[in-house]
Amino acid sequence: MPGINYFYPEFEVVRNDARCIRCQVCARQCANEVHSYDPERDLMLSDESKCVNCQRCVSLCPTRALKIVKSDCRLRENANWEGDTIREVYKQALSGGVLLSSMGNPKNYPVYWDKILINASQVTNPSIDPLREPMETRVFLGKKPEKLERDENGNLKCELTPQLELSMPVMFSAMSYGSISYNAHESLARASKELGIYYNTGEGGLHEDFYVYGPNTIVQVASGRFGVHRDYMEAGAAVEIKMGQGAKPGIGGHLPGTKVGPDVSRTRMIPEGSDAISPAPHHDIYSIEDLRQLVYSIKEATGHKKPVIVKVAAVHNIAAIASGIARSGADIIAIDGFRGGTGAAPTRIRDSVGIPIELALAAVDQRLRDEGIRGNVSLVVGGSIRSSADVVKAIALGADACYIATAALLALGCHLCRTCQTGNCNWGIATQKPELVKRLNPDLGYKRLVNLMTAWNHEIKELMGGMGINSIEALRGNRLMLRGVGLTDAELRILGISHAGE
Amino acid sequence: MLAIDTSNMDFLELGKRLRETEEDTVLRGCLGQRFIAAGMKRRKLEIHGIPGNALGAYLDGADIEVFGNAQDAVGDTMNAGSIVIHGSIGDTAGYAMRGGEIYVEGDAGYRAGIHMKEYHEHLPVLVIGGKAGSFLGEYQAGGMIIVLGLHTDGPIVSNYPCTGMHGGKLFLRSDCKDILFPDQVTARPASAEDLKEIEPYLRQYCVHFGGDYASLIGSPFTVVTPDSRNPYRQMYVAN
Structure with a gap:
């Protein structure tokens, strides 16, 4: 494609040469082919552009010679146009493709679990x-079943629809x-x-x-x-x-x-x-x-x-x-x-x-x-x-x-x-x-x-x-055991919980 | 053959009765009961009347013959066996079927053969004697759909056949001049080689419903195949 399509790699491979013993575990372990060995110069080389920061090489390096760090070569800072946002535009301008990602939403939306606190007993209703x-x-x-039912002899009907037991x-x-x-x-x-x-x-x-x-x-x-x-x-x-x-x-x-x-x-x-x-x-x-x-x-x-x-x-x-x-x-x-x-x-x-x-x-x-x-x-x-x-x-x-x-x-x-x-x-x-x-x-x-x-x-x-x-079973739907922190009235209303201190 | 009078019987009762035996069975007075023969293994089932939706869903080897029309979702996710309909069928016939054969004497509704697939020796076949509704063979991933256009003057298939097709073959007994196919498939006149593939199924159609095999195989057929098994490959960029 016309135009300059270079992205500076997102991550950098930092190799402590004093610790590296040239065992080449990193080269063998990386399916993305980031690491390679140059026998003439007896050097381990890195192609950071292929690195996804999965930490496999870091975890298996026997001498702790490796670390992967986020690159500090950044686009000019802009609170509206963040680096990733700009890069995504470049990728699409280059390929015409739909952006494809993996794993869960990484964006900075509220995590309500972290704004909900759990109760504990003190003095009365002792803890266990x-x-x-x-x-x-x-x-x-x-x-x-909605209610207990008995047959003509007064015995409980115990037939349940199929259940999973966990x-x-x-x-x-x-x-x-x-x-x-x-x-x-x-x-x-x-x-x-x-x-x-x-x-x-x-x-x-x-x-x-x-x-x-x-x-x-x-x-x-x-x-x-x-x-x-x-x-x-x-x-x-x-x-x-x-x-x-x-x-x-x-x-x-x-x-x-x-x-x-x-x-x-x-x-x-x-x-x-x-x-x-x-x-x-x-x-x-x-x-x-x-x-x-x-x-x-x-x-x-x-x-x-x-x-x-x-x-x-x-x-x-x-x-x-x-x-x-x-x-x-x-x-x-x-x-x-x-x-x-x-x-x-x-x-x-x-x-x-x-x-x-x-x-x-x-x-x-x-x-x-x-x-x-x-x-x-x-x-x-x-x-x-x-x-x-x-x-x-x-x-x-x-x-x-x-x-x-x-x-x-x-x-x-x-x-x-x-x-x-x-x-x-x-x-x-x-x-x-x-x-x-x-x-x-x-x-x-x-x-x-x-x-x-x-x-x-x-x-x-x-x-x-x-x-x-x-x-x-006694906990299920027991929202009195929960309190919110830093939540708006609408959020508390939907969650059906009170604010901490209430 | 075990006979069950199904008039005034709901689908739960009928399903229970059918699961209680492995004998060949004939159902009389069938009046729209759903899910008949769901997952049924090898045996014969004869149905007189009109079975309800999802006849032979997940069918796993049974041979069903219906003397009457059938409704929606015939042979949904069918694995093996056969379903023969002496009449017409509703929508989504053979949804995701991956084995066995369905023969329909008359017409099929919308979305017949959607997402049919094949693997290894398993090759599903859907033969429609009359015409097919819109969206025929959407997402087809394998198997064979054959439409004969008998007993009809209008177009052999309605709008948008083969959208998303990425496997299998569609045979239409027509020159298909007026039919608009999507970009990702190729429609061409069937060769003698192509016709050999459908020969046994046309003969079987004539066995089930009568008809003149020689004049069927002698008429022009169009065969439709997908251009790629990987239609989405070029659509994405890693992020």
Whole structure:
């Protein structure tokens, strides 16, 4: 293209030559080919223009000779036209392309979790020590009966519609085989089994090796219907219909053909090398009645034995949408906030569409209560839940459980360099290249996930104990346990909480 | 063959009855019950009357024959088996089907064959005897759609066929002079080689519904194929 198209690299490789022993680990480890060795001069060279700051070389350098720093070569400062904003214009002027990014919205929007504080007991209603006292973090997801019913002999009717039983109120959110690697999926599946929770296949089908983890698997049905067949739905503990995703509400997905190798092809049931295109809408769903039809076709195909989840992105009218879904026959609604991650999404959509999950959750829970249909469904929220404190706040705002994905990837080694779309993940997560996939050892990966969840579960119990609550059920929707700091009246009203000090 | 009188039976009851047995079954007096044969494995099912939406969704090997019309979403996400309709069908027939065969004697509504796909030895086939509505074969990723244009004077397919097509083949028994195809596909007269591919399915159509095979295969066909399996590759720039 005409014109000057040079960008000064975003990051710089700083190499301490006195420490560098020329072992070339950095060169071997970098799939982006930043590092190279010049034998004539006995020098390690760097091409910073290829660096994504994934920290792989830094983490594996045996002599701590490396660091990656943000370049201080900047465009002239401008509060309106920030460097990234200007560079994005250059990229589009050069390519004519739609900007494509990965992982969650990085922009400086309010994170309401960080403006909400949790209560604790003092003096009255004593706090509880989870090391001494039994604490219940188990939850059941699914439709709950409105009232007790008895048969003609006066015995309680105990038949419930299908439920998911979770040992703690956290599950691993949908990430497809294709967007993440075989070893990442194996880690998630094994961790879910050991923890007594669930992971989610995403829309890429279920690899034949992972059918054994079916009792801890949620299988997804999206608009592309990749890998969806009867045995797949039978294998899962629940079936999730994906209507939307927080990172890209209103649009579908495209897994590029380059990531559709033999194994992904077989699992997705599409030709090798072909783009896997998920259309934006389900082309047979134009109304809640149509959604009801898909819900019931799945229930009929699986003999009414599995709960059906409907996943939607948090958008402006989410309360009305959730009200419709709660009447569609779905057992669980999953709501994904606008900070949720993705393997690839158009930048403008990721950064400008959707609403924060905290506000969406509070609005939905309130709406379903007002309409007397809260018991029709369980609520699962994600996008993004970063810690056990976020989980506790979400439960108190009305969620039954949380979905986590970015946090789970971090546990597996992700350094949030946000370039998943390249397929060159140096940590073996967002890639299908065998030499990179093998870097993620599922024996270690699954243990790190188990560690993370075990730690969170203990923290959840500590926080509950502090409030004098010994069962997670007693925390759900208990907004009196929350206070806001630095929030406006409108924000407090939507969250349904008082300001700190009130 | 087990016979079930389905008049005055709701879809939940009918679904339960069908799941209770693996015998070949005939349904009489069918009146719009939805989800019939959802996920059904190998067996025969004969339906007299009009089945409701999502007939044979996720079908996994059963052979269904309907003596009457069928409604929307026939064979949605169908995996294997066959569905034969002695009549016409509603919208989104064969949505995302990736195996098995659907034969429709008459017309199909909107969005027939949307997102059909194939892999390895699995090749889905949708044969429409009459004409097809708008948006035929949108996002088609594999498999074969054949439209014969029998019993009709109007155009063989309505507006916007093949939008987003990136795999598979569409055969139209027409010279397609008046049909507007999108830029990313190629429409050309079918060669003798092309016609060999559809021969067994045309013969099967005649077995199901009668008709003269020689005159069918003797008429001009247009075959439509996508130009790229990766239509979105050039659209993006990494950010």
